[in-house]
Amino acid sequence: MSTKRIGEKLVDAGLVSKEAVEQALQHQKITGGRLGDCLVDLGLMQEGVLLRFLAQEYQTRFVTADKLAKARIPTEVLDKVPVRMAEAQDFVPIAYDAERQILSVVMAEPQKVDLVKEIALITGMGEVYPMVGMRSAIRAAVKKFYYGDVTAFAALENGGAAARASAPRPVAGGSYEGSDSRMAPIDEGTRGSGKTSSKANPTQLREALGAVRGTIAENDYLETMNILVGLIEMPRKDFRGHSAQVARQSGLIARRIGLTPRDVAHTSIAAYLHDLGKRPDKHFTLASLAMTPDAKVEAKRYVRAPIKLFETVHLHGGVNTILAQLYEAYDGTGIPQGVKGEDIAMGARIIAAVDAFFDLTRNPFNPFGHVLPKPEALSYLRENAGKLFDAVVVDTLATLQSGDLLKQRLENDGRQIFVADPDEATRTDLMDALTKQGVVVQTVLKLDSVIDAVLSGEADSIAVGLAFGLNDLMALVQFVRARPESASLPVLVLGDPTDTQSKEKLVQAGATGFVPLPLNPDEAATTILSTYTDRVQHGGPGHQVRGSFDEFPAPDLARLLGGSRKSGRLNVRNGPNEGFCVFERGRIVYAAWTDKKGDQALTALFSQPQAEFQYDPEAVLSDMPNIEKDLDVLARQLGSAAPVQPT
Numbered sequence: 001m002s003t004k005r006i007g008e009k010l011v012d013a014g015l016v017s018k019e020a021v022e023q024a025l026q027h028q029k030i031t032g033g034r035l036g037d038c039l040v041d042l043g044l045m046q047e048g049v050l051l052r053f054l055a056q057e058y059q060t061r062f063v064t065a066d067k068l069a070k071a072r073i074p075t076e077v078l079d080k081v082p083v084r085m086a087e088a089q090d091f092v093p094i095a096y097d098a099e100r101q102i103l104s105v106v107m108a109e110p111q112k113v114d115l116v117k118e119i120a121l122i123t124g125m126g127e128v129y130p131m132v133g134m135r136s137a138i139r140a141a142v143k144k145f146y147y148g149d150v151t152a153f154a155a156l157e158n159g160g161a162a163a164r165a166s167a168p169r170p171v172a173g174g175s176y177e178g179s180d181s182r183m184a185p186i187d188e189g190t191r192g193s194g195k196t197s198s199k200a201n202p203t204q205l206r207e208a209l210g211a212v213r214g215t216i217a218e219n220d221y222l223e224t225m226n227i228l229v230g231l232i233e234m235p236r237k238d239f240r241g242h243s244a245q246v247a248r249q250s251g252l253i254a255r256r257i258g259l260t261p262r263d264v265a266h267t268s269i270a271a272y273l274h275d276l277g278k279r280p281d282k283h284f285t286l287a288s289l290a291m292t293p294d295a296k297v298e299a300k301r302y303v304r305a306p307i308k309l310f311e312t313v314h315l316h317g318g319v320n321t322i323l324a325q326l327y328e329a330y331d332g333t334g335i336p337q338g339v340k341g342e343d344i345a346m347g348a349r350i351i352a353a354v355d356a357f358f359d360l361t362r363n364p365f366n367p368f369g370h371v372l373p374k375p376e377a378l379s380y381l382r383e384n385a386g387k388l389f390d391a392v393v394v395d396t397l398a399t400l401q402s403g404d405l406l407k408q409r410l411e412n413d414g415r416q417i418f419v420a421d422p423d424e425a426t427r428t429d430l431m432d433a434l435t436k437q438g439v440v441v442q443t444v445l446k447l448d449s450v451i452d453a454v455l456s457g458e459a460d461s462i463a464v465g466l467a468f469g470l471n472d473l474m475a476l477v478q479f480v481r482a483r484p485e486s487a488s489l490p491v492l493v494l495g496d497p498t499d500t501q502s503k504e505k506l507v508q509a510g511a512t513g514f515v516p517l518p519l520n521p522d523e524a525a526t527t528i529l530s531t532y533t534d535r536v537q538h539g540g541p542g543h544q545v546r547g548s549f550d551e552f553p554a555p556d557l558a559r560l561l562g563g564s565r566k567s568g569r570l571n572v573r574n575g576p577n578e579g580f581c582v583f584e585r586g587r588i589v590y591a592a593w594t595d596k597k598g599d600q601a602l603t604a605l606f607s608q609p610q611a612e613f614q615y616d617p618e619a620v621l622s623d624m625p626n627i628e629k630d631l632d633v634l635a636r637q638l639g640s641a642a643p644v645q646p647t
Helices: 006-012 018-031 035-041 047-057 065-070 083-089 113-123 135-147 152-166 204-220 222-233 242-256 261-273 286-291 295-302 305-309 317-324 346-362 374-383 391-401 404-411 424-436 447-455 470-482 500-509 521-537 554-563 598-606 631-640
Strands: 091-097 102-107 127-132 417-420 441-444 461-465 491-494 513-515 545-548 568-574 577-584 587-593 612-616
Touching (some): 006 047, 018 035, 065 135, 083 091, 083 113, 083 135, 242 391, 242 545, 261 317, 261 447, 286 295, 317 346, 374 391, 417 447, 461 470, 491 521, 587 598
Antiparallel strands (some): 091 102, 568 577, 568 612, 577 587
């Protein structure tokens, strides 16, 4: 290992600034704590970012305070270690594998080889596997699990909040106290020229930040809607999880075609609500109404049912518009008003295509009288593109249903590059060039989608056009750098300012680099990809990936996760039944499904004919291992096995 100090390594990795390290060192003199603890306590660095870096540094795994607080540590595991030793050396045992004689512990300093050997000697273990955690979280865990102090982690959170009181925080208008961020006004006449303006107009970024904050509040209850609507649909055998599936797919399409974060949220909300209040024995879709015109009269009575059902909730007007236009055809032959083309809300066009697709592929009582194979259903949608459906939506749905994008997201652990530029050709060329490199790319038209990605932690590298204007770009970069969670995020500028002063301002604000125009897509992709790869190599976190066995069959999923030697957790849900498995470097070490454990659970989990899944590459095992099996072996067994009835 390098002889450099941790602070120097953090600076070299671009995770913190030299000034932040100096500030933490001053705090260290007062508290006597470790540098990493001081950086986190002061809000200069996110806990997960630090732990991920340390885990890579010490070649181990990490456990955050949140996961440690939620862990279930059996008494027999705690009894392996004397509490006084755990207190004195800042570690806590979390799992024990009796068959392999391995004790897993979370330590503040896993690099202390002698301490690891001492723990093995005292506990009589064949091996001790040390993971890294925050000292404060480990001490809280000792209090909670050894002494029964249920308030230990709550006290830790309160202490952390107090310590972070001096950290940069947002104020009205989107700037940050304690930072250099200035949301300077922009003159549309100087946008993209590199010149500033003194006009007191709100910037696009400030407006975007306000819009995104409003969207966050709407996203907060989407998961709640998922659960509640799922319970309502449970008795409908052929439609269990239908609305959740439509909502997830519609949201992906909305993002893919560049809708704003608020419009994406409105589309998802409308998708969850689209069937509520309607006849449970019939499923109206744009396709079914076109093939059975007599049903249009009855459908008119139900088209506004969800709106009336939720009128006291005061849904946003955008959601109500989408719900009211779900049966409007692109050529104007739909109901209730005969609206056509782009006058139909984009959210309604998206849900109409997605709802029809799932009706054709899952509902045996659709107008064809039987469930269609996916290719036939997509062929029907393509034949009716420009008549019933929006052609762009149909093409995007077909791309998603091919499974290629989901496969890429899984391979990249949910990481993605965001490209933002007003010019469509620039966005398209960069997307094509980067996609050829095997990475996931999201192209967006406006800055609010970039801010949404930063706030939600979904961006791993950003390329943003100089055409948005110098002031907005400076404000965006300063916004990214002011947040510990995104301080190390690469931000490349598409375009090179013509004057030296403007370029220096962007560099001082924290821009990572510049991509020259006119654009050479392959060279630009190489530059962007290098910053993305560097972030991943320095511990940039992965993100959760959602999908379904319809899009990506269970054998293919097991084959991909095993072949790539993935680690993490896979949650699977089919109606009221759900379970999960945890795997480490391609080997399954834990499985649970309803009341089953181990091999039985694993068989049931991967034999669901239709199920939603969620892959979390950052999850770690906090239970006792109950199985050991290669995902590759499981994939081969699934590929050769006959279809299994759902459990």
